[in-house]
Amino acid sequence: MKKQPSPISWLRRVILEYLYPSRCICCKNEAPIGASTSEYVMLADPDSELRGVFCARCMSDFLTSCAARCYICGRPYSSCTCAPEAIRSAGVDKTYVCFGYDKTRRGCASSRLIYSLKSMDNKDTVNFAAHLLCGRIREVMGGDVGDAIVAYAPRRRASVREHGGDHMRETAKLLAKDLGCGFADAFYSRASGEQKKRSAVERKEAVGGIMTRKDAYKLRGRRVILIDDIITSGATLGRCASLAFDAGARDVAIFALARTIKSKKK
Ligand SMILES: [Zn+2]
Ligand SMILES: [Zn+2]
Incomplete structure (x- = not known):
């Protein structure tokens, strides 16, 4: 069973992402898919292990x-x-x-x-x-x-x-x-x-x-x-x-x- 993020953890994430934008763990260059708050909400599985990890290119390569x-x-x-x-x-x-x-x-x-x-x-x-x-x-x-x-x-x-x-x-x-x-x-x-x-x-x-x-x-x-x-x-x-x-x-x-x-x- 996947749990939904609580509003507080979501807000914390929004602020952290604004202060310290995350980077793809492979190329360390592009912003990862799911890092931005709109994508975070939109992604079908908010707990997906791929969320906020890879940029689009590294994700498809991975x-x-x-x-x-x-x-x-x-x-x-x-x-x-x-x-x-x-x-x-x-x-x-x-x-x-x-x-x-x-x-x-x-x-x-x-x-x-x-x-x-x-x-x-x-x-x-x-x-x-x-x-x-x-x-x-x-x-x-x-x-x-x-x-x-x-x-x-x-x-x-x-x-x-x-x-x-x-x-x-x-x-x-x-x-x-x-x-x-x-x-x-x-x-x-x-x-x-x-x-x-x-x-x-x-x-x-x-x-x-x-x-x-x-x-x-x-x-x-x-x-x-x-x-x-x-x-x-x-x-x-x-x-x-x-x-x-x-x-x-x-x-x-x-x-x-x-x-x-x-x-x-x-
Ligand atoms: Zn990348
Ligand atoms: Zn085999």
Whole structure:
């Protein structure tokens, strides 16, 4: 059930928008659709997660990424459940993502979105990421997730230092609040070097640097919602899922914002 905004929150929004006009989270240039008060009232779904986020051009580009199709099942990534081998071998059969990430299309809305999230330059992006994941999780798991606990794939230590934090930690905390369930700081990564520059074999070795923290005891007997930004080889999430099961998790469900688009099977 969507709730209507109260007159006070609406008025607050009008004033804030006047004082600090919002910008599209991708291009950071144009005003997003739904930011102006007239559009806000007109939009069919005032609580839509896309409202006030993208400008018209980035929105249409983003929707293209959502419609991109998986090369295995042929369904759009937003409804594909194909898990990579590294995740299946950890005992999780399905993965759920929100859109396809095409790394060959530089400057497209989805890559700008991921870049903004990773660089932690805008808290609106973290908000949006959490809302997007929240929608997908409710779609798959239903409304009743109060007994679940949210954990996240940790960022490399060097990267945390470089960007001043872990974007997935921030996303996971917000997500847990949105879902009304617990949050666990269950893992950390000692790995150095950049994951995206590694081959599949190197990735598998590097994820050995991911360990559990004290907080991992919270996973015992729980349904764990494990999140990350992008699934490529699945090595990182596979490792986290194994560690979660070792810590006594009853079940692990994996959700990511995006899946790297591949055209052919490796
Ligand atoms: Zn834009
Ligand atoms: Zn698929």
